[in-house]
Amino acid sequence: MSELVNLSPEQDVAVITIQNPPVNALSPGVPEGMAAALEAAERDPSIRAIVIIGEGRTFIAGADIRELEHAAQGHGAPPELHGLLAQIEDSSKPVVMAIHGTALGGGLEVAMAGHYRIATADAQLGQPEVNLGIIPGAEGTQRLPRLVGLPAAIEMCVSGKPVAAAQALRLGLIDRMIDGDLRSGAIAFAREKAIQPGPHPKTRQRHEKLGSPPANAPLLAAGREQARQRRRNMAAPLAVIDALEAAASLPFEEGCQKEREIVTECLASDQCRALLHAFFAERAAAKIPDLSSDTPISDIRSAAIVGAGTMGSGIAMALANSGISVRLKDVESASLDRAIARIRQTYAAAVEKGRFLQGVMDQRMALVHPQLSDEGFDTADLLIEAVVENLALKKQIFAGFDRLAKPECILASNTSTLDIDQIAEATGRPHKVLGLHFFSPAHVMRLVEIVRGKDTAKSVIATAMALAKKLRKVGVVVGNCWGFVGNRMMLPYMREAQFLVEEGATPAQVDQALCDWGMAMGIFAVDDMGGLDVQWHVREERKAFEKPGLRQPLVLDELYRMGRLGQKTGAGWYRYDGNRKPAPDPEVLALVENAARENGIPRRTITTDEILERSIYIMINEGSRILEEGHALRASDIDTIYLTGYGFPPYRGGPMWYADTVGLRKVYRRIEEFHSLHGELWAPAPLLKHLAEEGSTFTAFDAAKASLARL
Numbered sequence: 083m084s085e086l087v088n089l090s091p092e093q094d095v096a097v098i099t100i101q102n103p104p105v106n107a108l109s110p111g112v113p114e115g116m117a118a119a120l121e122a123a124e125r126d127p128s129i130r131a132i133v134i135i136g137e138g139r140t141f142i143a144g145a146d147i148r149e150l151e152h153a154a155q156g157h158g159a160p161p162e163l164h165g166l167l168a169q170i171e172d173s174s175k176p177v178v179m180a181i182h183g184t185a186l187g188g189g190l191e192v193a194m195a196g197h198y199r200i201a202t203a204d205a206q207l208g209q210p211e212v213n214l215g216i217i218p219g220a221e222g223t224q225r226l227p228r229l230v231g232l233p234a235a236i237e238m239c240v241s242g243k244p245v246a247a248a249q250a251l252r253l254g255l256i257d258r259m260i261d262g263d264l265r266s267g268a269i270a271f272a273r274e275k276a277i278q279p280g281p282h283p284k285t286r287q288r289h290e291k292l293g294s295p296p297a298n299a300p301l302l303a304a305g306r307e308q309a310r311q312r313r314r315n316m317a318a319p320l321a322v323i324d325a326l327e328a329a330a331s332l333p334f335e336e337g338c339q340k341e342r343e344i345v346t347e348c349l350a351s352d353q354c355r356a357l358l359h360a361f362f363a364e365r366a367a368a369k370i371p372d373l374s375s376d377t378p379i380s381d382i383r384s385a386a387i388v389g390a391g392t393m394g395s396g397i398a399m400a401l402a403n404s405g406i407s408v409r410l411k412d413v414e415s416a417s418l419d420r421a422i423a424r425i426r427q428t429y430a431a432a433v434e435k436g437r438f439l440q441g442v443m444d445q446r447m448a449l450v451h452p453q454l455s456d457e458g459f460d461t462a463d464l465l466i467e468a469v470v471e472n473l474a475l476k477k478q479i480f481a482g483f484d485r486l487a488k489p490e491c492i493l494a495s496n497t498s499t500l501d502i503d504q505i506a507e508a509t510g511r512p513h514k515v516l517g518l519h520f521f522s523p524a525h526v527m528r529l530v531e532i533v534r535g536k537d538t539a540k541s542v543i544a545t546a547m548a549l550a551k552k553l554r555k556v557g558v559v560v561g562n563c564w565g566f567v568g569n570r571m572m573l574p575y576m577r578e579a580q581f582l583v584e585e586g587a588t589p590a591q592v593d594q595a596l597c598d599w600g601m602a603m604g605i606f607a608v609d610d611m612g613g614l615d616v617q618w619h620v621r622e623e624r625k626a627f628e629k630p631g632l633r634q635p636l637v638l639d640e641l642y643r644m645g646r647l648g649q650k651t652g653a654g655w656y657r658y659d660g661n662r663k664p665a666p667d668p669e670v671l672a673l674v675e676n677a678a679r680e681n682g683i684p685r686r687t688i689t690t691d692e693i694l695e696r697s698i699y700i701m702i703n704e705g706s707r708i709l710e711e712g713h714a715l716r717a718s719d720i721d722t723i724y725l726t727g728y729g730f731p732p733y734r735g736g737p738m739w740y741a742d743t744v745g746l747r748k749v750y751r752r753i754e755e756f757h758s759l760h761g762e763l764w765a766p767a768p769l770l771k772h773l774a775e776e777g778s779t780f781t782a783f784d785a786a787k788a789s790l791a792r793l
């Protein structure tokens with residue numbers, strides 16, 4: 083046994099407790115400790131049954147992902163659990179897995195080797211491995227379909243999404259749900275099973291749910307189609323179906339062998355390394371070097387939002403979804419009516435899809451209070467401004483906040499580009515002011531950029547990070563520069579796309595290249611969705627920062643003047659039908675061709691490679707500047723921002739990780755070439771040049787910075 087695993091006999095039941103905080107991962111020592119405890123329990127004649135349970139907040143959240151990372155980098159083998167699983171399943175005494183919190187990945191695989199599984203109502207069980215670019219590697223692909231059948235196993239393994247205990251019970255993944263204390267419930271359940279005549283069910287010997295090859299063929303084909311569509315360009319979701327197919331067509335041992343081969347291949351892939359990076363990058367973003375763990379955090383229970391547009395109503399939903407009461411203020415009752423209708427419609431659609439019950443919708447609706455007045459602003463814990471990008475208007479709103487808010491209230495702007503310090507100047511309490519930049523739709527998108535002004539108090543930043551976590555979002559602290567991190571990189575990306583079109587590409591060609599490469603949406607489609615009027619406001623405010631004489635896109639202002647504002651007016655870069663389906667518009671192409679002719683821009687054939695290099699490398703270059711200026715704490719924070727807020731393909735790890743995989747020398751060389759061809763907008767960032775010349779990487783830059791901070 084080890085410190086990580088405790089064995090405590092409760093009369094005739096041995097309780098084996100995993101105690102490896104925070105999530106009881108199967109780190110080195112845990113499987114060994116479990117094996118030793120099982121052996122001791124097996125040997126002890128007074129023990130009739132065994133319970134395996136996790137200490138703290140969860141059962142077992144999986145294999146140790148740090149170990150997987152080492153294996154993916156070619157250092158060492160992946161964690162080996164097969165011996166332990168066989169030992170559990172072959173135990174002559176019934177083994178009951180008592181699950182609370184999460185049983186994920188290797189955690190669920192351990193649980194499935196038990197003879198019985200019981201869980202608390204709030205437990206979640208899943209095989210999220212595809213999110214890390216691998217497939218379940220501890221016989222999960224072989225046991226899961228035996229317990230839940232092939233269709234549910236495909237759904238769970240391809241989506242990577244966990245199922246709640248109630249659904250797990252319906253599927254046959256668990257045997258009972260437990261009310262009250264799990265440990266005593268598990269002991270009682272184990273005694274019940276101990277007196278039943280054996281043998282106790284071994285999952286590997288079960289075949290009744292595996293179906294027949296002819297019946298499985300269409301299920302597997304549909305699963306593969308689902309994997310191609312829902313996890314575009316990703317290898318693991320397709321590979322996991324091969325392993326599930328093996329479960330249904332081969333003896334258990336051969337299926338396990340097939341699973342091992344596939345998992346080894348996945349671990350050696352670029353996709354896996356990128357996804358592992360993404361996992362740790364997201365967690366690293368939660369660590370702010372100058373914020374100690376005892377920084378005071380206030381509890382946000384009530385909030386008020388000014389501006390009931392798309393962003394305001396989305397933020398209201400995000401808050402209400404986490405039980406925070408929210409007042410939504412606008413100056414026009416028609417705007418409030420539209421906002422409430424939008425919120426109601428969104429919730430009703432979720433109820434219809436079975437995401438939650440009508441009662442939950444009613445509770446959430448009751449938390450949102452539309453109003454034309456400032457009622458309740460004096461008691462709110464958080465005030466959020468979510469109006470258009472106009473500095474003067476925002477300052478006016480903040481002056482009002484300052485008059486109304488209680489002293490401890492946090493004042494946040496949802497600005498996507500503007501100067502937080504200037505906004506804070508409108509108040510007598512700049513230490514309470516910060517940016518909370520949500521992304522549309524705010525109740526869905528996970529990212530919140532937390533913009534730190536020069537005077538923002540540490541406790542305000544810590545509270546904002548805690549709030550993001552409470553909203554189940556990813557908070558990333560960014561510095562106060564134009565556009566912060568995300569939009570600052572987005573601007574050159576959007577601009578470059580337009581230059582490509584002026585030089586001969588079409589919006590559809592650019593968007594197709596980006597989507598095929600993995601972006602969730604093409605950049606022109608994004609522009610149309612956000613609204614060309616929003617872009618126009620941003621550009622107007624931005625003009626003060628622009629160096630005169632730089633190349634500017636030619637037709638964007640014209641589209642705005644024509645009232646082509648994107649999806650909302652049925653036309654922008656594309657034309658839209660009643661279902662918002664975009665179609666290329668010859669009118670736009672004619673406009674671009676004319677503008678190019680008038681400005682002496684020769685039109686030529688643009689290749690997919692050029693589209694991709696110019697679109698992605700321009701972002702990387704801007705990201706390097708942001709990093710060098712300290713407006714992002716780490717390159718990996720930039721990756722997290724792009725992965726959680728901008729639809730960057732997760733299996734490419736984010737723009738900065740992607741740059742590392744291409745090689746900074748190559749990226750830098752191409753940027754130099756574009757610089758000489760296209761001028762000053764392509765001036766290479768000094769940090770990128772430095773790292774490229776050193777033969778270094780952004781990953782190494784982050785590591786060096788982290789070790790300096792530890793000194």
Ligand code: 3HC
Binds near residue numbers: 148
């Ligand atoms: N291995 C190692 N560390 C892990 C871990 C794991 N499986 N899961 C979480 N952690 C670490 C995190 O890195 C973080 O560390 P830090 O505090 O040093 O940054 C800490 O645990 C807390 O994690 P979170 O901040 O994510 O905590 P939450 O409470 O928000 O979420 C969770 C908990 C839902 C369990 C979430 O951490 C999670 O989803 N973890 C990953 C689960 C997973 O993917 N499991 C499968 C692993 S692969 C596998 O099992 C292969 C198998 O088939 C052989």
